[in-house]
Amino acid sequence: MKFLSPAISRLARMRLWRIHNWTNNPDAAQRDVLQSLVTAAQYTVFGKQYNFSRLFTVRDFKKQVPIHEYRDLQPYIMRMMEGEPNVLWNSPITWFAKSSGTTSDKSKFIPVSDESLQDNHYQASKDVLTNYYKNFPASDLLTGKGLVVGGSHQISQVSDDIQYGDLSAILMQNSPFWGQWLRTPELSIALLDEWENKIEKLAVTTADENVTSLAGVPTWTLLLLKRILEIKQKKTIKEVWPNLELYINGGVSFVPYREQFEKLIGAPINYLEIYNASEGFFAAQEKPDDDGMLLFTEHGIFYEFMPVEEYGKENPKTVGLGKVEPDKNYALVISTTGGLWRYLVGDTVKFTSLNPYKIRITGRLKHYMNAFGEEVIVDNADQAIAVASQKTNAVVMDYTAAPIYFSEQNNGAHEWLIEFEKEPSNIEAFVYELDAALKNVNSDYEAKRHKNIALRMPVVRVLPAGTFKEWLRSKNKLGGQHKVPRLSNERTVLEDILSIVEHEEKNI
Helix, strand or coil: CCCHHHHHHHHHHHCHHHHHHHHHCHHHHHHHHHHHHHHHCCCCHHHHHCCHHHCCCHHHHHHHCCCECHHHHHHHHHHHHCCCCCCCCCCCCCEEEEECCCCCCCCEEEEECHHHHHHHHHHHHHHHHHHHHHHCCCCCHHHCEEEEECCCEECCCCCCCCEEECHHHHHHHHCCHHHHHCEECCHHHHCCCCHHHHHHHHHHHHCCCCEEEEEECHHHHHHHHHHHHHHHCCCCHHHHCCCCCEEEECCCCCCCCHHHHHHHHCCCCEEEEEEEECCEEEEECCCCCCCCEEECCCCCEEEEEEEHHHCCCCCCCCECHHHCCECCCEEEEEEECCCCCCEEEEEEEEEEEECCEEEEEEEECCEEECCCCCCEEHHHHHHHHHHHHHHHCCEEEEEEEEEECCCCCCCEEEEEEEEEEECCCCHHHHHHHHHHHHHHHCHHHHHHHHHHCCECCCEEEECCCCHHHHHHHHCCCCCCCCCCCCECCCCHHHHHHHHHHHHHHHCC
16 A cells, blocks of 8 residues: 555645645634535524524624533434434434443434535544644655544434444444555454454454554553553564554543553654544644644534633623633534534633644533632643652553542542552652642642642542443443543542442452
């Protein structure tokens, strides 16, 4: 396939003018996207309900259409899954991306139209490739195979024509022939449901391939790499795949995992973060180690940004790109070519740059700790875990945290459940560094920790290896994009995980 690389590299460079156009004119690109969306959907059930044919400005659109969470759009989506046309979008919807949060047993089904695939997911993927070749013109990325540690695929029973699966499965199922050619393993293995069997087959079938790129959630990718090293009896992945040059990650912060990847791989490669969710492909790093991801403004999605303090209000305010501020927490609100209208994704972001617009994921609207006014978000926690790990020579595999509420005997605290790849030699030192790092990145936390008035030292419990995996299995959420919630403002998830530990201890 070496002959493909120069040809695709040339094609990628030819796309640069288009990227420059929407990067340099993001407001115009966004106006065009919204006009196109509203025009396309004006005769749908939703479009008629909200008078799309009379909406001519962004102000009109925001005034007429309320902000929706999934439960608000679910009745429309159920009608679409039953085969009714022109409900939220004007072209046939035959695919739905199945998505569920780790704190809920209920699945979400996100409509994926042909426009969603072509104008958003695939166009964004091409732009990621274009920027990569711009930064590394001598790259041999496409002379080998790309290994995606993706999700599983199931056929719904609602209709012969309508199917659902993880987003990665839908993208693989519908990718063009050259995409199938450049990927490993074969589709039947890539889409397996049972994750332990899947990891084994992925390892066996790809260990002897010429893999040049990896993509997937860090935790599952690490498991795969370790199994490959066992099979090949090698110390580093570079001994197995000498031409590996890129790992693409998304879904969770890569900060706690980078040291583990660098050690396993054994030689420098490039790391790129992308923001590709079931609802859309929103952003990606323009080049490795960029502070923030370039927001894709011409890719079939109209963006609004809700200051997090507006969440829960009857008529929450949102701002467009022209009025966002750097380093301010916003909840992402989108309108898409799949028929999601003013849809609250649930993620929170901050802008790291306004020219061009670059964002960083800071957490989830409902994944935070604020029981005592400390306002700790996932981004704070990830940074603190990374600092504590570095200073105590520890390696964290996964973690979750929740408040310990006031009692007659004690004031409040944060309880952390941590699964280590490599435990610190002194857990008290780790706790001290974790607390110090949180104070450093969050002034509200620092204030509440002052003289232990509201918050005492964190309580850290080291979990046995495999605990989080067992918890995900118990929720039927093992593999794919499913992940352990980092933070919660209540103790439901934490107590659920502790019950698994207690059950295992009783059976020893």
